[in-house]
Amino acid sequence: MDITELQEIAEKERANQKEIRVHCCTSTGCRAANSMGVKKNLEAAVKDHGMSDRVQVVGVGCMGFCGNGPLVEIDSKEKLYEQVTPNDAESIINSLNGGGIPTAPEGDLKHPFFARQVRIVRETSGKIDPERIEEYIAAGGYQSLYKVIHDFTPQQVVEEITKSGLRGRGGAGYPTGLKWATVAKMPPGQKFVVCNGDEGDPGAFMDRSVLESDPHRVLEGMAIAAYAVGASEGFIYVRAEYPLAIERLEIAIKQAKKLGILGSQIFESNFDFKVNIRIGAGAFVCGEETALIASIEGGRGNPRPRPPYPAQHGIWGNPTLINNVESFANIAAIIREGAEWYASIGTEKSKGTKIFALTGKVKNNGLIEVPMGITLREIVEEMGGGIPGGQVKAVQTGGPSGGCIPASLLDTSVDYESLAKVGSMMGSGGMVVMDQDTSMVEVSRFYMEFCRGETCGKCIPCRAGTVQMYQALTKIINGEATEADLVKLEELCEMVKFTSLCGLGQSAPNPVLSTLRYFREEYLALLKQGVLNGKVAVHG
């Protein structure tokens, strides 16, 4: 395969594409609402109306507005239909002939939910069939990989990514270029590239969507990374809870191999890159990079102290680059458009876009890709449409490691530093909107229950501390706690935070600390009637 062949595939595919493409979402959310039945009927209707020569039904990945699925979009006519049932299919196809209006509700593509998005990672999500490599190639796919192999030295790739300002999307926000440079500088030999698709944050499904909707984009990013750091083998670690993502990745890898885009002598160069899939087995801690390595090696997912970092000492002791799914999915676009372009989006220290899973009590649920620096208010109120008949009380970001940001701070800018300053974090992209009926003490107990269940038990502060913090929170919720218990809870938080081995324990107290910071009165109201700082506490 060389560049002309790649372009030929693209041209042939574009020539074969029909004038009207009816996109029907076949990702998990819409599937659960019977989008496969919709797709079947759409196809039948095209046939029945004798329109097969100009209309084509395409099963696509997630369009992002999952809360209103199944979704059907007619790109060339800028029409979106929501909550489509198999019975609506006929009317949608008929309308393409000017025959009446579809019976399914029409969505508003001009709504801020869509209009305010900036799509880089998701540029082709919901537009192409994720099970056909030709569609990805027709959309410009794998050209960046070709470009780096033929026009860039590995060092130039690392420099380009560094200049782009991309930071890790898996949670911590470590500069991606710096990480690549560390692995690249290790002496030549066996090195690995790992894509972290463990996505453990409950309430987050960005990575799932990317893997299901555009698996080749992730593979291309990984291959570029492998070229840059000198690796010839990679792993994608996907949670077992994501069967469709696994299935589509398997298809994607097979197709890429067949075309000589993965495997040996990629694009007729001497660069080899082989990708394996590893399937998780339900352990949140395996998202932590050293635990992830242990799991890839087939063992228990226990984290180990760092240093040495995986970049120096990873899988089977070899230098290993670990990045998140979304981090890798940014790479091809950065190479294609250039580092300056990417760095022009976002804020001074947080570049580019971030995908969020907007969920909870907000009106519009789904996935949004927004430029860094947008405010929480713009996301929740404008894009999310606020809470129908209710009020925003808090926005939770960062999952079990993050915190709750109160409504009074909705003008906070969404970037790594600003979110950390208000006691939360960017996290992997979960964003859960809570209303006035949500008890913040219960929310913090909810996360503590999570951490208590997910602690790997290797170190005592986390193993015992999460149990004790959970008990203290339960005592408070049951109205049996005193002020002394609250003080003890706060001490526990500090202790667990500073003495745990890995990020799970270190950040487990965060939801408690942030709700104590902003919603302390809810804790106080639950304390047993007694003297509180000289005042009498009242029962909530």
Add this chain to the structure above:
Amino acid sequence: MQSTTTKNSQKSTKEHPSGDKRFKALDITMKRNQYRQDALIEVLHKAQESFGYLEEDVLLYVARGLKLPLSRVYGVATFYHLFSLKPSGAHTCVVCLGTACYVKGSGQVLEALEQKTGIHQGETTPDGQMSLMSARCIGACGIAPAVVFDGTVAGKVKPEEALEKIKDWGINQG
């Protein structure tokens, strides 16, 4: 456990002494992975898929096949939540208790199911008809609350709908 090791430590690639064909499927998976020890998790997934759960005999078989100490196999099998050492019911119902689902009332769905069946999450009905489980998030947060009935995801599930569904399975306890 020690005694069973000796009892079963015969030829490992030939047919399992019990004549159970499902061991064949395990052999194929192990072979495809060239009996590599790092394939342990994948092999256990396959074992659970074939046998429904990881009984001791199966763990022993895997340990021998991959030449790993049983303690290692057992340690891995117990570390990961998705592996079960106990048999599960004919039907499974998994209620998502992740944040998005929790905020949207999945707790009530679980409660209704627990009440109806008389079992708690993580348990199986005495007649072996249904196992009730919970998940931390299945990535269908956009359609919360989500429940997985026998492997099929359902979204925006109300307590009544969940009860209706298990009634279709013929579950009428409690």
